[in-house]
Amino acid sequence: MEGIFLLLGSNLGDRAKVLQLAIKALEYKGIKLVKKSAVYETAAWGITDQQAFLNQVIQVDTSLAPMDLLKVILEIELELGRVRKIKWGERLIDIDILYYHDIIYKEDDLEIPHQGIPKRRFTLVPLVEICPEFIHPKMQLSQKKLLDNCEDNLEVSLFTKY
Template identity: 50%
Template sequence: MIYVLLGANLGNRVKTLQRAAQLIAEHVGPVVQQSAFYETAPWGVADQPAYLNQVLSVETTLPAENVLVQTQVIEQELGRVRFEKWGARVIDIDILYYSDLVLKSDTLTIPHPYLHQRRFTLVPLAEIAPSFVHPVLGKTTRQLLAECDDEGEVALFN
Protein backbone atom coordinates (compact mmCIF):
# COMPACT_ATOMS: atom_id res chain seq x y z
CA MET A 1 0.00 0.00 0.00
CA ILE A 2 1.28 3.43 -0.90
CA TYR A 3 0.02 6.86 0.11
CA VAL A 4 0.28 9.74 -2.34
CA LEU A 5 -0.51 13.43 -1.98
CA LEU A 6 -2.13 15.24 -4.89
CA GLY A 7 -1.92 19.02 -5.06
CA ALA A 8 -3.00 21.66 -7.58
CA ASN A 9 -3.31 25.44 -7.49
CA LEU A 10 -3.61 26.38 -11.17
CA GLY A 11 -6.42 25.67 -13.62
CA ASN A 12 -9.48 23.59 -12.73
CA ARG A 13 -8.14 22.10 -9.50
CA VAL A 14 -11.00 19.66 -8.86
CA LYS A 15 -10.97 18.28 -12.41
CA THR A 16 -7.18 17.96 -12.33
CA LEU A 17 -7.13 16.03 -9.04
CA GLN A 18 -9.93 13.75 -10.26
CA ARG A 19 -8.06 13.03 -13.49
CA ALA A 20 -4.80 12.43 -11.58
CA ALA A 21 -6.56 9.86 -9.36
CA GLN A 22 -7.99 8.17 -12.46
CA LEU A 23 -4.56 7.99 -14.12
CA ILE A 24 -2.96 6.67 -10.93
CA ALA A 25 -5.58 3.91 -10.83
CA GLU A 26 -4.79 3.06 -14.46
CA HIS A 27 -0.97 3.20 -14.29
CA VAL A 28 0.04 2.59 -10.66
CA GLY A 29 -2.73 0.51 -9.10
CA PRO A 30 -6.24 0.58 -7.68
CA VAL A 31 -7.15 3.52 -5.46
CA VAL A 32 -8.35 1.96 -2.20
CA GLN A 33 -9.20 5.15 -0.28
CA GLN A 34 -9.21 8.84 -0.97
CA SER A 35 -9.54 11.75 1.39
CA ALA A 36 -11.85 14.68 0.85
CA PHE A 37 -10.45 17.72 -0.96
CA TYR A 38 -8.82 20.34 1.27
CA GLU A 39 -8.12 23.93 0.32
CA THR A 40 -4.74 24.82 1.75
CA ALA A 41 -2.40 27.75 2.10
CA PRO A 42 0.74 27.63 -0.07
CA TRP A 43 3.86 26.26 1.62
CA GLY A 44 7.43 27.28 0.80
CA VAL A 45 6.50 30.10 -1.59
CA ALA A 46 3.67 32.20 -0.12
CA ASP A 47 2.85 34.46 -3.10
CA GLN A 48 0.67 32.05 -5.10
CA PRO A 49 -2.96 30.82 -5.21
CA ALA A 50 -4.37 28.42 -2.61
CA TYR A 51 -3.94 24.71 -3.25
CA LEU A 52 -6.42 21.91 -3.39
CA ASN A 53 -4.97 18.76 -1.82
CA GLN A 54 -6.05 15.16 -1.48
CA VAL A 55 -4.39 11.97 -0.22
CA LEU A 56 -4.94 8.59 -1.89
CA SER A 57 -4.07 5.11 -0.69
CA VAL A 58 -3.17 2.90 -3.63
CA GLU A 59 -2.42 -0.80 -3.98
CA THR A 60 0.54 -1.37 -6.27
CA THR A 61 2.96 -4.07 -7.29
CA LEU A 62 5.34 -1.57 -8.89
CA PRO A 63 8.67 -0.91 -7.20
CA ALA A 64 8.97 2.55 -5.61
CA GLU A 65 11.19 3.98 -8.37
CA ASN A 66 8.66 2.86 -10.99
CA VAL A 67 5.86 4.54 -9.04
CA LEU A 68 7.89 7.76 -9.16
CA VAL A 69 8.36 7.43 -12.93
CA GLN A 70 4.64 6.80 -13.44
CA THR A 71 3.59 9.76 -11.26
CA GLN A 72 5.98 12.05 -13.12
CA VAL A 73 4.55 10.88 -16.45
CA ILE A 74 1.05 11.62 -15.11
CA GLU A 75 2.16 15.09 -13.99
CA GLN A 76 3.52 15.79 -17.48
CA GLU A 77 0.37 14.47 -19.13
CA LEU A 78 -1.71 16.85 -17.00
CA GLY A 79 0.48 19.81 -17.99
CA ARG A 80 2.99 20.10 -15.15
CA VAL A 81 5.97 22.31 -15.91
CA ARG A 82 8.64 22.70 -13.24
CA PHE A 83 9.53 26.38 -12.88
CA GLU A 84 10.55 26.84 -9.26
CA LYS A 85 10.74 24.64 -6.19
CA TRP A 86 7.46 24.84 -4.23
CA GLY A 87 6.03 27.21 -6.86
CA ALA A 88 2.54 27.24 -8.38
CA ARG A 89 1.63 24.17 -10.42
CA VAL A 90 -1.15 22.49 -12.35
CA ILE A 91 -0.47 19.20 -10.50
CA ASP A 92 1.94 17.78 -7.98
CA ILE A 93 2.02 14.13 -6.94
CA ASP A 94 4.15 13.24 -3.93
CA ILE A 95 4.79 9.72 -2.69
CA LEU A 96 4.32 9.94 1.09
CA TYR A 97 4.74 6.29 2.10
CA TYR A 98 5.39 2.99 0.36
CA SER A 99 4.21 0.56 3.07
CA ASP A 100 6.94 0.72 5.71
CA LEU A 101 9.76 1.14 3.18
CA VAL A 102 12.59 3.51 4.08
CA LEU A 103 14.45 4.63 0.95
CA LYS A 104 16.89 7.41 0.19
CA SER A 105 18.25 7.62 -3.34
CA ASP A 106 19.33 10.43 -5.65
CA THR A 107 15.80 10.65 -7.05
CA LEU A 108 13.47 9.50 -4.27
CA THR A 109 13.16 9.66 -0.49
CA ILE A 110 10.49 7.58 1.27
CA PRO A 111 8.89 8.44 3.62
CA HIS A 112 8.50 11.90 2.11
CA PRO A 113 11.06 14.06 3.96
CA TYR A 114 8.67 16.94 4.74
CA LEU A 115 5.41 15.13 5.41
CA HIS A 116 5.60 15.53 9.20
CA GLN A 117 6.13 19.30 8.81
CA ARG A 118 3.10 20.01 6.60
CA ARG A 119 -0.50 20.31 7.80
CA PHE A 120 -1.70 20.21 4.17
CA THR A 121 -0.30 16.68 4.01
CA LEU A 122 -1.12 15.46 7.50
CA VAL A 123 -4.78 16.56 7.65
CA PRO A 124 -5.95 14.56 4.60
CA LEU A 125 -3.60 11.69 5.51
CA ALA A 126 -5.10 11.58 9.01
CA GLU A 127 -8.56 11.31 7.46
CA ILE A 128 -7.76 7.99 5.75
CA ALA A 129 -4.77 6.66 7.73
CA PRO A 130 -4.85 8.09 11.28
CA SER A 131 -3.08 5.09 12.80
CA PHE A 132 -0.43 4.56 10.12
CA VAL A 133 2.99 4.62 11.81
CA HIS A 134 5.81 6.61 10.22
CA PRO A 135 8.56 3.99 9.77
CA VAL A 136 11.36 6.39 10.76
CA LEU A 137 9.73 8.59 13.41
CA GLY A 138 7.69 5.78 14.98
CA LYS A 139 4.59 7.97 15.39
CA THR A 140 1.09 7.69 13.98
CA THR A 141 -0.31 10.22 11.52
CA ARG A 142 -2.57 11.48 14.31
CA GLN A 143 0.45 12.02 16.60
CA LEU A 144 2.43 13.76 13.85
CA LEU A 145 -0.49 16.09 13.18
CA ALA A 146 -0.86 16.92 16.88
CA GLU A 147 2.86 17.79 17.06
CA CYS A 148 3.06 19.68 13.75
CA ASP A 149 4.17 23.32 14.08
CA ASP A 150 2.89 24.32 10.63
CA GLU A 151 0.16 26.95 11.01
CA GLY A 152 -0.89 26.96 7.36
CA GLU A 153 -4.63 26.99 6.85
CA VAL A 154 -6.22 23.68 5.83
CA ALA A 155 -9.99 23.74 5.27
CA LEU A 156 -12.40 21.14 3.97
CA PHE A 157 -13.32 22.09 0.40
CA ASN A 158 -16.99 22.09 -0.61
Protein backbone atom coordinates (compact mmCIF):
# COMPACT_ATOMS: atom_id res chain seq x y z
CA MET A 1 0.00 0.00 0.00
CA GLU A 2 1.21 3.49 -0.80
CA GLY A 3 1.62 6.31 1.67
CA ILE A 4 4.20 8.32 3.57
CA PHE A 5 2.88 9.19 7.02
CA LEU A 6 4.41 11.64 9.48
CA LEU A 7 3.50 12.34 13.10
CA LEU A 8 3.66 15.96 14.24
CA GLY A 9 3.78 16.77 17.94
CA SER A 10 4.18 19.84 20.14
CA ASN A 11 3.83 20.64 23.83
CA LEU A 12 5.40 24.10 24.05
CA GLY A 13 4.21 27.52 22.94
CA ASP A 14 1.14 27.88 20.73
CA ARG A 15 0.99 24.16 20.04
CA ALA A 16 -1.70 24.27 17.34
CA LYS A 17 0.07 27.06 15.47
CA VAL A 18 3.37 25.17 15.63
CA LEU A 19 1.74 22.15 13.95
CA GLN A 20 0.40 24.43 11.19
CA LEU A 21 3.83 26.01 10.74
CA ALA A 22 5.42 22.57 10.44
CA ILE A 23 3.01 21.62 7.65
CA LYS A 24 3.71 24.90 5.84
CA ALA A 25 7.47 24.35 6.21
CA LEU A 26 7.19 20.84 4.76
CA GLU A 27 5.20 22.19 1.81
CA TYR A 28 7.74 24.99 1.32
CA LYS A 29 10.46 22.32 1.07
CA GLY A 30 8.51 20.59 -1.72
CA ILE A 31 6.80 17.91 0.36
CA LYS A 32 3.18 17.73 -0.77
CA LEU A 33 0.41 17.41 1.81
CA VAL A 34 -2.03 14.67 0.75
CA LYS A 35 -4.21 14.28 3.84
CA LYS A 36 -4.21 15.31 7.49
CA SER A 37 -5.92 14.03 10.60
CA ALA A 38 -7.64 16.13 13.19
CA VAL A 39 -5.43 17.47 15.98
CA TYR A 40 -5.52 15.41 19.18
CA GLU A 41 -4.42 16.24 22.72
CA THR A 42 -2.86 13.70 25.00
CA ALA A 43 -0.90 13.64 28.23
CA ALA A 44 2.85 13.47 27.81
CA TRP A 45 4.18 9.97 27.14
CA GLY A 46 7.46 8.74 28.64
CA ILE A 47 8.19 11.71 30.90
CA THR A 48 4.76 12.56 32.25
CA ASP A 49 5.37 15.71 34.35
CA GLN A 50 5.12 18.12 31.42
CA GLN A 51 2.41 19.90 29.45
CA ALA A 52 0.06 17.83 27.30
CA PHE A 53 0.96 17.29 23.65
CA LEU A 54 -0.96 18.11 20.53
CA ASN A 55 -0.45 15.48 17.84
CA GLN A 56 -1.49 15.17 14.23
CA VAL A 57 -0.74 12.62 11.51
CA ILE A 58 -0.26 13.81 7.96
CA GLN A 59 0.09 11.87 4.75
CA VAL A 60 2.61 13.41 2.37
CA ASP A 61 4.06 12.77 -1.04
CA THR A 62 7.71 13.30 -1.91
CA SER A 63 10.37 11.88 -4.19
CA LEU A 64 12.93 12.19 -1.37
CA ALA A 65 14.48 8.96 -0.13
CA PRO A 66 13.86 8.18 3.58
CA MET A 67 17.21 9.56 4.84
CA ASP A 68 16.83 12.69 2.70
CA LEU A 69 13.32 13.19 4.07
CA LEU A 70 14.72 12.84 7.60
CA LYS A 71 17.35 15.51 6.84
CA VAL A 72 14.64 17.92 5.68
CA ILE A 73 12.56 17.14 8.78
CA LEU A 74 15.52 17.81 11.10
CA GLU A 75 16.17 21.12 9.31
CA ILE A 76 12.53 22.13 9.78
CA GLU A 77 12.59 21.19 13.47
CA LEU A 78 15.66 23.41 13.94
CA GLU A 79 14.15 26.27 11.92
CA LEU A 80 11.02 26.15 14.08
CA GLY A 81 13.09 26.26 17.28
CA ARG A 82 13.40 22.65 18.41
CA VAL A 83 16.06 22.07 21.04
CA ARG A 84 16.91 18.44 21.81
CA LYS A 85 17.62 18.08 25.52
CA ILE A 86 16.33 14.73 26.75
CA LYS A 87 14.46 11.83 25.18
CA TRP A 88 10.69 12.26 25.53
CA GLY A 89 11.24 15.75 26.96
CA GLU A 90 9.34 18.93 26.18
CA ARG A 91 9.58 20.07 22.59
CA LEU A 92 8.31 22.87 20.45
CA ILE A 93 8.03 20.52 17.47
CA ASP A 94 8.65 16.86 16.82
CA ILE A 95 8.20 15.29 13.40
CA ASP A 96 8.52 11.52 13.10
CA ILE A 97 8.44 9.40 9.97
CA LEU A 98 5.91 6.67 10.78
CA TYR A 99 5.66 4.88 7.44
CA TYR A 100 7.31 5.28 4.07
CA HIS A 101 5.00 3.22 1.86
CA ASP A 102 5.57 -0.44 2.72
CA ILE A 103 9.33 -0.05 3.15
CA ILE A 104 11.12 -1.64 6.08
CA TYR A 105 14.25 0.43 6.73
CA LYS A 106 16.78 0.55 9.56
CA GLU A 107 19.79 2.81 9.96
CA ASP A 108 21.37 4.26 13.09
CA ASP A 109 19.24 7.43 12.92
CA LEU A 110 16.06 6.10 11.33
CA GLU A 111 13.80 3.09 11.63
CA ILE A 112 10.75 2.67 9.39
CA PRO A 113 8.11 1.76 10.33
CA HIS A 114 8.56 3.78 13.51
CA GLN A 115 9.02 1.30 16.36
CA GLY A 116 6.60 3.17 18.65
CA ILE A 117 3.51 2.87 16.45
CA PRO A 118 1.93 -0.24 18.02
CA LYS A 119 2.55 1.05 21.57
CA ARG A 120 1.15 4.58 21.33
CA ARG A 121 -2.52 5.53 21.14
CA PHE A 122 -1.61 9.15 20.31
CA THR A 123 -0.08 7.83 17.10
CA LEU A 124 -2.66 5.17 16.28
CA VAL A 125 -5.83 7.25 16.80
CA PRO A 126 -4.95 9.80 14.08
CA LEU A 127 -3.57 7.03 11.84
CA VAL A 128 -6.87 5.17 12.09
CA GLU A 129 -8.70 8.38 11.22
CA ILE A 130 -6.92 8.84 7.88
CA CYS A 131 -5.72 5.33 6.91
CA PRO A 132 -7.46 2.63 8.99
CA GLU A 133 -6.66 -0.15 6.52
CA PHE A 134 -2.99 0.74 5.91
CA ILE A 135 -1.00 -2.40 6.69
CA HIS A 136 2.01 -2.24 9.00
CA PRO A 137 4.73 -3.79 6.81
CA LYS A 138 6.42 -5.73 9.64
CA MET A 139 3.41 -6.79 11.68
CA GLN A 140 1.02 -7.27 8.75
CA LEU A 141 -1.84 -5.68 10.71
CA SER A 142 -4.06 -2.73 9.81
CA GLN A 143 -3.90 0.48 11.83
CA LYS A 144 -7.38 -0.33 13.15
CA LYS A 145 -6.21 -3.73 14.39
CA LEU A 146 -3.08 -2.21 15.93
CA LEU A 147 -5.28 0.28 17.82
CA ASP A 148 -7.59 -2.52 18.96
CA ASN A 149 -4.53 -4.38 20.32
CA CYS A 150 -2.79 -1.32 21.84
CA GLU A 151 -2.22 -1.54 25.59
CA ASP A 152 -1.51 2.19 26.03
CA ASN A 153 -4.33 3.66 28.13
CA LEU A 154 -3.47 7.37 27.84
CA GLU A 155 -6.57 9.30 26.81
CA VAL A 156 -6.43 10.83 23.33
CA SER A 157 -8.92 13.70 23.02
CA LEU A 158 -10.05 15.53 19.90
CA PHE A 159 -8.58 19.05 20.05
CA THR A 160 -9.71 20.45 16.71
CA LYS A 161 -11.12 18.85 13.60
CA TYR A 162 -8.90 20.66 11.04
